[in-house]
Amino acid sequence: MADTKVVSEVTGSVWKVLVAVGDSVEADSPVVLIESMKMEIPVLAPDSGVVTEILVATGDPISEGQAVIALKT
């Protein structure tokens, strides 16, 4: 078991948070949608695990490399 911060690869803003604390997610499944330059870019879970923390809210500005959720993998 390890704690993993899931980061956005793109600068933009949070379009939608797709998971809640306690949810189990599969590797490569989308957890947050980022809107950047009018495109919706999914942030994918790098591993399967359980969501332990949501670090952003809808509408928040996001920088490249910023963590959006925490996962226990």
Added chain:
Amino acid sequence: MQRIKSLFVANRGEIAVRIIRACRELGIASVQAYSEADSESLAVKLADKAVCVGAAPSKDSYLNRKALIDAVKAAGADAIHPGYGFLSENAEFADECVKAGLIYVGPEASVIRMMGDKAAARRLALDVGVPITMGSPDPIKSPDEAIEIGKRIGYPLLVKAAAGGGGRGMRVVTQESELRESLERAAAEATAAFGDGSLYIEKYLSPVRHVEVQVIGDGKDVIHLGERDCTIQRRHQKLVEEGPSPALTPALRERLTASAVALAKHVGYRNAGTLEYIVDAAKQEFYFIEMNTRIQVEHPVTEMLTGLDLVKMQIRIADGELLSVKQSDVQTSGHVIECRINAEDPEKGFMPRPGVLSEYSAPSGPGVRVDSHAYPGYKLPPHYDSLIAKLLVWGSDRTEALSRMQRALGEFQISGVPTTIEFHKRLIREPDFIASNIHTRYVKEHMWAGHPTQHML
């Protein structure tokens, strides 16, 4: 008599610059709207006057109808140009502009509304005898009706938002078992994105090309200015446009352009407009998809082919003038290609990359046109689209246009953000592109075959 003395530009980026240039040539003062993120934009620097209309997110500024109309009045402008995207196909906004006593550079709100409803536009096309893809002429009423239609026309199907556009709210369904879930998700997406969850269904044809016809009307007459081939796309969005289409025989071109003029005349069209079609080159058949009731990103392709200035023509028509050219006056010469230079990383599935252009140097020389709002040090905000520049070349034939494009791409220097320049260089060398043996999924299925980000296209 010229009524428009001062025109308000309710848009941003390269199209705002394009409109300001048209105004200057027409002797019209320009007033540029800008958001807090765009205070350093080229349009703001070039316009006679600039007004901040709100915060960076589009909904607070370029989509904020009240703020825009208040700004027009405060600035004393008498006309408004909506550009493309944002409010350019918003019937309520067109209505509100007219009610506020402004000249709206575009068609009547009723025409925008009708063409904005993709299902209504399909019905209209049927009325005029323009072929459409098989599918539901009206928005579907229930999943059961959709399943019935699926049985009748066969899979794959395309589920589309009636209010959609620009590739958003569109889904390919390959079999009946996926249909119900796709409808639910598409309706939810369409409601979120467009405030209208109605959907319609059409047969998904592939491989096909995407070809569009440029028209311009003054309310009495409509003429066409030829076609543009926009087959090279990623995520249903255009990357390259060219004209004339290498895929049309003269007979097919004649039928296609005639259908576009017939449809536009049927609604008494007044403005520049574009009718989009899919073309099955093997069968030499075409099907109407939709009409865009505004200036299009790729309009300079047509300008370079015909020598006409579409933006000035739009403004003159809005000002009450009739078309100064007849169909028989319109001549096209040579071949034009446009490449969209976007701040995107093709290696990462064309992921958008906002940032600062530490270096920006555009090509020039014979037969080259660059429409852009960029300059060295310009910061591309994440709030708006990724377009940095439109690079166009004219050649006496397609072969010359291709070599000229390769030359111009080689001169384009941009640093600070990844761009689509290298992608275009590679595309122009592809034997299939040189032979124009392409379809709308060419980039995804051929150029990105086996690439780890293929699914993102």
